[in-house]
Amino acid sequence: MGRIICLLLGYALGNFQTAYIIGRIHHIDIREYGSHNSGTTNALRVMGRKTGMLVLLVDILKCGIAIGLTRLLFGSTHGDIIYVLMMYAVTGTIMGHNFPIVMGFKGGKGIACTAGMVFFYHTYLIPAEVIVFFSLFFTTHYVSLCSLASYTLLLVQIIILGQRGFLGALSALQLGEIYGLTFFLTVMAYWKHRENIKRLLSHTEHKTYLSKKHRTE
Secondary structure (H helix, E strand, O other), X not given: OHHHHHHHHHHHHHOOOHHHHHHHHOOOOHXXXXXXXXXXXXXXXXXXXXXXXXXXXXXXXXHHHHHHHHHHHHOOOOHHHHHHHHHHHHHHHHXXXXXXXXXXXXXXXXXXXXXXXHHHOOHHXXXXXXXXXXXXXXXXXXXXXXXXXXXXXXXXXXXHHHHOOOOOOOOHHHHHHHHHHHHHHHHHHXXXXXXXXXXXXXXXXXXXXXXXXXXXX
């Protein structure tokens, strides 16, 4: 039951579509501009750096709140499997962001929410993820490439943490749940970026810049 509660809790939080809501405040439907995606990168391209950073922050916090509520609700009673429960909350949040029922199951790609997992799930995930993402970003400016590389690294890191006991004294089955959910999220990220992958292979992918002078090309 705890797993289902965490999954549903995360999904409910994920349904808060930050880019769409802020876009409406600016009198636009973000889904009608740019990549037609309700996520951070499209918000940055369409509405500018400040708005894009706000969307990023809120989407990160969605996952952070889901993890925090899971700890609050189950930390004292299910502390031994808290990393399992938090992974269900993470999965629910990303699913809610990517496939929100309030928007006909058409949302974002889940990368900002995944950043929330990186920052709030386990501190050991942060250094390598930050280095890989920003090293690739400032050398290529392909957000999609950065995102996919970071997701692949995330899967590897989770497995390493689990095998070395940093996720608690979990059984093989419980570790399998965490690995399986992370693998599922990784596959979903690649699927959501399938068009980006095609453009990367054909060298037609859009680049993203943080400067006002040159944001995309």
